[in-house]
Each structure stands twice: as C-alpha cells, then as structure tokens.
Amino acid sequence: MKFISYGAARQVTGSMHLLELENGFRVLIDCGLDYETKKKSLTDNNRFFDFDVKSIDVVILTHAHIDHSGNLPNLVKQGYAGQILCTAPTYDFCSHLLMDSVNVQLSELNKNNTKGKRRKPKATNASDLLYTPKDVMETLRRMVTFNFNKEIEIADGMHFTFVPAGHILGAASVLFRVEEKDKEIKIGFTGDLGRVNANLVVDPSPMLNLDYLVCESTYGGKLHHDTESPEDILMRHIQATCIDKSGRLIIPAFSVGRTQAILYSLHKLYKQGRFNNIKVFVDSPLAIESTSIYTKYHELLNDDARDFLRTNGSLFDFPLMLEVENMRESEAIMSHYEPCIIVSAAGMVEGGRIVEHVYNNLQNPQSEILIAGYCAEGTLGWQLKQPDPYVTIRGKQIPKYCTIASTDIFSSHPGHQMLMDYAKLYDAKSLKKLFLVHGDEKSLEAFQLALKKDGFNAEVTEKDFTYRIN
Ligand SMILES: [Zn+2]
Incomplete structure (x- = not known):
C-alpha cells in the first residue's frame, strides 16, 4: 500500500493524509484547512487539492478541529461523492464549526475588500469562498458516525478502528488493519493526541501491535512547564x-x-x-x-x-x-x-x-x-x-x-515528555517506521532526534511524497 501526506507535512495545520491499497482503494484521513502556507489568503491556500478528488473512496475524520475538518466542504464541492466517517461528537462539533468557517471566510474577504475599514461582513461573490452553507449541509449529510473501539470493514481486506486520542471530546486515533498479498499490516494515525490527566477528556490510548505509526509532533522538543494544577x-x-x-x-x-x-x-x-x-x-x-x-x-x-x-x-x-x-x-x-x-x-x-x-x-x-x-x-x-x-x-x-x-496547562496536546512517553507505549523494534507529521520544523527535528536515541526508526514526512508501506 502507499501513504502520502498532502498536508500537515513539515507544518502543523492542513492535516490531510492518504492511504492507497494495491487494489486502488483510496482513504483520505482528515481534510483540514492550511493556515500556514504563505499565499495571499486562507482561501488561496486551500482552494485546490494535490490529488484527484473524485478518486477518493472514503474519508475518515479524526476530530472536529478546523485544521483537520475545515476543507471537507470544499472536497465535497469539488466532486467527492463518498461518506465521511467520524465519531458522534465530531459530527456534532462539525455541524457548528464548518458553518462558522463560512463566516470566517466572509469576514476575511470583507477585510481584504474594505482594506481595514470596519463594515458588515458581506461577500460580493460566492465563488470567492472556498464553500457555501449549501456545501456544508451536503458535507454533514455524508457524515456517518461510529463508536470507539469497534472494528469496521471499509473495503475488501481493510478494517479501521477509532481509538480514544484524548485531545478534545470525540477525538480519535485511527487504526487500520490491512490484508494484502497474504500479509497483515497495521498502520495507525494518532490524529491529535491529548495530554495525560487533562481536564475533562480521557488519556490517549495506544493502538496495539502496529507496524507503522503516523504521529503528531506539535510540541516536539517543547516541554510543558506547568507543574501546578x-x-x-x-x-x-x-x-x-x-x-x-x-x-x-x-x-x-x-x-x-x-x-x-x-x-x-x-x-x-x-x-x-x-x-x-x-x-x-x-x-x-x-x-x-x-x-x-x-x-x-x-x-x-x-x-x-x-x-x-x-x-x-x-x-x-x-x-x-x-x-x-x-x-x-x-x-x-x-x-x-x-x-x-x-x-x-x-x-x-x-x-x-x-x-x-x-x-x-x-x-x-x-x-x-x-x-x-x-x-x-x-x-x-x-x-x-x-x-x-x-x-x-x-x-x-x-x-x-x-x-x-x-500557560500550557490547558493545551490539548501533550508536551515533549508526554509525546515520548506515548511513543514508548510502542515497541521500537517491531514498529517498522514512525512517520512524523503535524509539527513545525524545530519540533519535528527535536522529536525525531529523541525518538532515534530511543531506537525508533523515525522519519519526518515530506509533503506529496509517496511512501511504500509493506
Ligand atoms: Zn486538534
């Protein structure tokens, strides 16, 4: 099978990863808005996809944050015809966040159009927006919800399980079990992880017996300093x-x-x-x-x-x-x-x-x-x-x-030490590779260095690069 990161590669936002089976079945994991690529505006950063939208068979959404979900209505608008699989709270959050995202785009357009003068947000042309409320409604209609810890078959020889990731309510890591060429391969995507003992949400659970892990790196090299409650x-x-x-x-x-x-x-x-x-x-x-x-x-x-x-x-x-x-x-x-x-x-x-x-x-x-x-x-x-x-x-x-x-105490991501503790829940010897995504350059480098010291085969993922998984 193949793995390609179309977003959150050498940066934090715009999460978008693809798994493609030998038989051509294509799964997109997250479809978020990119806030970092230095173009003119949010809409310019996110208008086009680096792949054929119609070739995607199914989308799996780890959680509702807009840098993971925010470009879904654009995907649907451009012809994606399949389902979007997520947990029930993620669906509920998306129903508000994606509509709000339209308003944010309207404000940005208005800001650009009025050059700093305050005026009621109003788009002069709906085609300037990445998507409209109608596209959001169609996106929500495609969403299908699943419980945690229940394995679901999505294609011949491909199963997935939502595993609790902490982070925010409903956030999931995604464990794929793929049978190809008489061999079973397990690849896990952490999505965004939460910290241990966080307010409200559960601790992140590891995905067992993985061959490959795609891991977020937001706070790589950065320690959370807060020691008080x-x-x-x-x-x-x-x-x-x-x-x-x-x-x-x-x-x-x-x-x-x-x-x-x-x-x-x-x-x-x-x-x-x-x-x-x-x-x-x-x-x-x-x-x-x-x-x-x-x-x-x-x-x-x-x-x-x-x-x-x-x-x-x-x-x-x-x-x-x-x-x-x-x-x-x-x-x-x-x-x-x-x-x-x-x-x-x-x-x-x-x-x-x-x-x-x-x-x-x-x-x-x-x-x-x-x-x-x-x-x-x-x-x-x-x-x-x-x-x-x-x-x-x-x-x-x-x-x-x-x-x-x-203060870092309310951060919904683990700091460096907690990230390392999470990685060590896996066996460095049996994990063939740990792909690092969702971090800025410094964090990725620091996390990779620390992982290598502990015997992990850690690699920083390059955007649009095809990795063979076997
Ligand atoms: Zn998040």
Missing part, C-alpha cells in the same frame, strides 16, 4: 489581575476543547469558594454550542468529570458564568468596570470576538491577556507572546501596556 494556575492569575488590581483577565481560547477545560476549572474554583463576585463572560457563540455538546456526551469524558457532574449536576454552569449571546452584549463588556474574566475565541487570536477584547485592553495596565496554548507563527496570539513592545492590529501599531502571560 490547572485550578492553582488560574487562581494565581485571577488573584494578581482581578483581585489585586481589580482588572480584567482575558483568555483567548479555542471554542472546542480549551474553553470547556477553562470553564471546568473555573467552576471547580467557584465550588471550592476560592473566588466570588468576579463575573466570567463566555464570549463565543461557538464555544457556548460546544459546551452543550460536552454535556450531551458526558459519558465519553474522564472519571473526574463524570464524578463532578454527578455531584454538582452540571459541568460548566455556575452563577458567575454568563454566556454572551450577541455582538451588542459583547461590546457592552467594555463598559463593565468591575473586575471580570473574559473567555473568548479564537485561541490564536487570529479572528473572532477575542480580537476586539485584545484591542480594547492592550493599553490598559490593569488588564491581563493569558495565552493558554499553541499559537502558530504569524498569528496575533504569537505576536502577543513576542518580546516586542508593540503588536500590529488592523494595520495599527499598538503598545502592550497590559500584562501578557502564557
């Missing part, structure tokens, strides 16, 4: 900003995964009586929808979360938590002069309502922006973390007078 870390920032300075604590967070992990810790702190009278604004419609999906599939969460839910009747709702329904309410937060916590999307501050909160608070020494995870180079989140005294927003240089801090 998520609650102690959050409380330290709440104390320093909201209590000692009566200021605002602004936390950029992805709508799916990170927002829920943060709200869960805030709820725990509230229950422990460690903060009161400080309002928590959740300012992202998508995050609010996603939060209800976490509650809907609570039986897939870890023991701690299920116990907490049983005891308290809710994972995320507490009296100080306020869901911000619309833009008017979002803008009104600026005139809330009491100390508060604002959790808003998107996590890398590359768009969404968080940009407004960052813009409004950057020059306020009483405010703090707490970056709570990975920010790809070039995003506003990444700019904020740099030592420069200014950031550029909407073409304007703005000085950073507020406190800017970061």
Whole structure:
C-alpha cells in the first residue's frame, strides 16, 4: 500500500493524509484547512487539492478541529461523492464549526475588500469562498458516525478502528488493519493526541501491535512547564489581575476543547469558594454550542468529570458564568468596570470576538491577556507572546501596556515528555517506521532526534511524497 501526506507535512495545520491499497482503494484521513502556507489568503491556500478528488473512496475524520475538518466542504464541492466517517461528537462539533468557517471566510474577504475599514461582513461573490452553507449541509449529510473501539470493514481486506486520542471530546486515533498479498499490516494515525490527566477528556490510548505509526509532533522538543494544577494556575492569575488590581483577565481560547477545560476549572474554583463576585463572560457563540455538546456526551469524558457532574449536576454552569449571546452584549463588556474574566475565541487570536477584547485592553495596565496554548507563527496570539513592545492590529501599531502571560496547562496536546512517553507505549523494534507529521520544523527535528536515541526508526514526512508501506 502507499501513504502520502498532502498536508500537515513539515507544518502543523492542513492535516490531510492518504492511504492507497494495491487494489486502488483510496482513504483520505482528515481534510483540514492550511493556515500556514504563505499565499495571499486562507482561501488561496486551500482552494485546490494535490490529488484527484473524485478518486477518493472514503474519508475518515479524526476530530472536529478546523485544521483537520475545515476543507471537507470544499472536497465535497469539488466532486467527492463518498461518506465521511467520524465519531458522534465530531459530527456534532462539525455541524457548528464548518458553518462558522463560512463566516470566517466572509469576514476575511470583507477585510481584504474594505482594506481595514470596519463594515458588515458581506461577500460580493460566492465563488470567492472556498464553500457555501449549501456545501456544508451536503458535507454533514455524508457524515456517518461510529463508536470507539469497534472494528469496521471499509473495503475488501481493510478494517479501521477509532481509538480514544484524548485531545478534545470525540477525538480519535485511527487504526487500520490491512490484508494484502497474504500479509497483515497495521498502520495507525494518532490524529491529535491529548495530554495525560487533562481536564475533562480521557488519556490517549495506544493502538496495539502496529507496524507503522503516523504521529503528531506539535510540541516536539517543547516541554510543558506547568507543574501546578490547572485550578492553582488560574487562581494565581485571577488573584494578581482581578483581585489585586481589580482588572480584567482575558483568555483567548479555542471554542472546542480549551474553553470547556477553562470553564471546568473555573467552576471547580467557584465550588471550592476560592473566588466570588468576579463575573466570567463566555464570549463565543461557538464555544457556548460546544459546551452543550460536552454535556450531551458526558459519558465519553474522564472519571473526574463524570464524578463532578454527578455531584454538582452540571459541568460548566455556575452563577458567575454568563454566556454572551450577541455582538451588542459583547461590546457592552467594555463598559463593565468591575473586575471580570473574559473567555473568548479564537485561541490564536487570529479572528473572532477575542480580537476586539485584545484591542480594547492592550493599553490598559490593569488588564491581563493569558495565552493558554499553541499559537502558530504569524498569528496575533504569537505576536502577543513576542518580546516586542508593540503588536500590529488592523494595520495599527499598538503598545502592550497590559500584562501578557502564557500557560500550557490547558493545551490539548501533550508536551515533549508526554509525546515520548506515548511513543514508548510502542515497541521500537517491531514498529517498522514512525512517520512524523503535524509539527513545525524545530519540533519535528527535536522529536525525531529523541525518538532515534530511543531506537525508533523515525522519519519526518515530506509533503506529496509517496511512501511504500509493506
Ligand atoms: Zn486538534
């Protein structure tokens, strides 16, 4: 069989991998949006595929994050006629995330068309978009859901199993068992892995007896430094900003995964009586929808979360938590002069309502922006973390007078040590090759070096390159 990476090769975003059997059956694993390839815009980066879309027989989706799912409607629009297999929570998240992706594209087009002037998002031409809501609806119609740990036959001699990956609710690693030429080959794709003992989600499970592993490398070479509990870390920032300075604590967070992990810790702190009278604004419609999906599939969460839910009747709702329904309410937060916590999307501050909160608070020494995870180079989140005294927003240089801090504790990916611990769940001798994807150059290099030291045959995957698997 053949393996080709069409995306997330020597970069993090745009996950898209292909397995092709000797009999020509072709499986695409993930179909995400590429935020890194340096072209003019998101739509230019992602409009075309490096393969014949109609030649794909089936798509398997590891999880809902847009860098794994976000180009599916474009695949369908361009003629992909098959099914998309995923877990049930992934389907639910996609029904919101993919529609939101259309709005993000509209905003970007509008931004480019109006050269920085603020105006209601409006595309002049639907063909400028990667896809429309109609394409999203057709994509959702193609999705078929499967449970974890149940082997499914998808072609003659080819089976797959969704294995819990942690990361976010519903995230799966995919184990393929292929029988070809009287031989059985097992190849596993980690998808995005979660960390051990994460808030809410289960620990990642290994895929047993693999011959080949395609492994994410997001935090290769980067250690997570946080040794305290998520609650102690959050409380330290709440104390320093909201209590000692009566200021605002602004936390950029992805709508799916990170927002829920943060709200869960805030709820725990509230229950422990460690903060009161400080309002928590959740300012992202998508995050609010996603939060209800976490509650809907609570039986897939870890023991701690299920116990907490049983005891308290809710994972995320507490009296100080306020869901911000619309833009008017979002803008009104600026005139809330009491100390508060604002959790808003998107996590890398590359768009969404968080940009407004960052813009409004950057020059306020009483405010703090707490970056709570990975920010790809070039995003506003990444700019904020740099030592420069200014950031550029909407073409304007703005000085950073507020406190800017970061924590890895809510990262939904494992740090270097946890990645190594995960790899060591496999036998270096029986694993023929470990393909490294989903990492920047430095991370891939560091992870590969560490794996080689431990006896693994690790190779950084090249984009569009065909590897023979046998
Ligand atoms: Zn992810």
